[in-house]
Amino acid sequence: MDMKNAVKELAMRCGACSVGFTIAEEVSAGAHELYMRFISDGKHGAMGYLANHAEIRRDPRKLLETADAKSLIVCAFPYFTPDPEVSTDARFATYARGSDYHIVLRERLAPVTGFLEEHGHAVRVCIDSAPLRERYWAVQAGVGFIGVNSQLIVPGVGSYVFLATIVTDAVFEPDEPCSLGCGECGRCVERCPGGAIGADGSFDARRCLSYLTIEYRGGSLPDDLQLGGCVYGCDQCQQCCPHNRKAEVTGIMEFMPRDSIAGLTRKRILEMTRPEFAGIFAGSAVKRVRLEGLKRNARHR
Ligand code: SF4
Numbered sequence: 661m662d663m664k665n666a667v668k669e670l671a672m673r674c675g676a677c678s679v680g681f682t683i684a685e686e687v688s689a690g691a692h693e694l695y696m697r698f699i700s701d702g703k704h705g706a707m708g709y710l711a712n713h714a715e716i717r718r719d720p721r722k723l724l725e726t727a728d729a730k731s732l733i734v735c736a737f738p739y740f741t742p743d744p745e746v747s748t749d750a751r752f753a754t755y756a757r758g759s760d761y762h763i764v765l766r767e768r769l770a771p772v773t774g775f776l777e778e779h780g781h782a783v784r785v786c787i788d789s790a791p792l793r794e795r796y797w798a799v800q801a802g803v804g805f806i807g808v809n810s811q812l813i814v815p816g817v818g819s820y821v822f823l824a825t826i827v828t829d830a831v832f833e834p835d836e837p838c839s840l841g842c843g844e845c846g847r848c849v850e851r852c853p854g855g856a857i858g859a860d861g862s863f864d865a866r867r868c869l870s871y872l873t874i875e876y877r878g879g880s881l882p883d884d885l886q887l888g889g890c891v892y893g894c895d896q897c898q899q900c901c902p903h904n905r906k907a908e909v910t911g912i913m914e915f916m917p918r919d920s921i922a923g924l925t926r927k928r929i930l931e932m933t934r935p936e937f938a939g940i941f942a943g944s945a946v947k948r949v950r951l952e953g954l955k956r957n958a959r960h961r
């Protein structure tokens with residue numbers, strides 16, 4: 661088996677549902693310009709880190725310091741699980757009910773990175789942890805397309821996927837970029853409770869419930885904002901997407917909902933102590949919002 665197929669097979673055995681390869685090079689001028697406009701318009705809100713390292717974000721080769729990066733290997737991992745059966749008034753985004761994907765995917769990809777290293781190659785794994793245009797590269801690598809809701813949609817799988825990208829100096833035959841798109845659907849534009857999605861696929865993070873409940877640290881939330889039960893994230897633009905109609909439950913056990921999270925109520929959150937928060941959310945992405953942030957969201961209607 662050649663190196664490319666060996667890497668692909670290993671990644672699929674690690675739980676990936678789609679794996680693609682592309683050349684490490686600058687992003688297209690158009691894509692770079694769009695991103696810079698998003699930043700200069702202030703649509704990234706308080707996520708100041710998105711404005712940093714513009715040159716690295718433009719050229720992923722700069723991410724590999726020890727060697728000349730030649731390829732990006734993009735892996736999509738499914739995380740869909742159905743809503744918990746327990747009735748609760750506190751909703752966590754689907755991706756946040758299990759273990760932290762940053763940790764899980766790095767561990768799961770160890771056989772792939774180990775294999776590349778054994779063959780003398782440098783690697784850097786990026787899982788939402790580096791200034792890398794992950795969805796752009798997923799399209800270039802043929803893994804999927806970016807929907808109007810800004811999510812990466814893997815044909816036949818949907819958008820409940822995490823992306824992990826390996827930057828490496830190994831050379832691979834690139835895959836064909838994905839040329840699919842949303843067409844005339846527009847369901848997510850209508851459904852978005854904050855009006856964050858433009859019909860042209862533009863996105864204003866400042867109006868997004870995910871941003872407001874997770875990233876926004878500006879004290880209380882706007883009075884006129886309706887969270888509709890969300891205390892951490894919002895899945896509405898994924899729930900309404902026809903590409904997710906047949907989403908299959910993930911086979912990655914680490915992403916299955918933890919009872920300790922799925923069963924939480926607002927009252928329980930508001931009574932939660934610091935040690936309890938640390939225990940319940942150990943190894944969970946929810947830790948990002950801190951106890952104060954979670955209580956702020958639980959207080960808001
Ligand atoms: S996560 Fe919710 S608020 Fe944010 S864009 Fe999607 S539907 Fe809109």
Ligand code: SF4
Nearest residue numbers: 807842845846848901
């Ligand atoms: S809901 Fe429709 S328009 Fe929105 S991402 Fe899905 S297919 Fe595209």
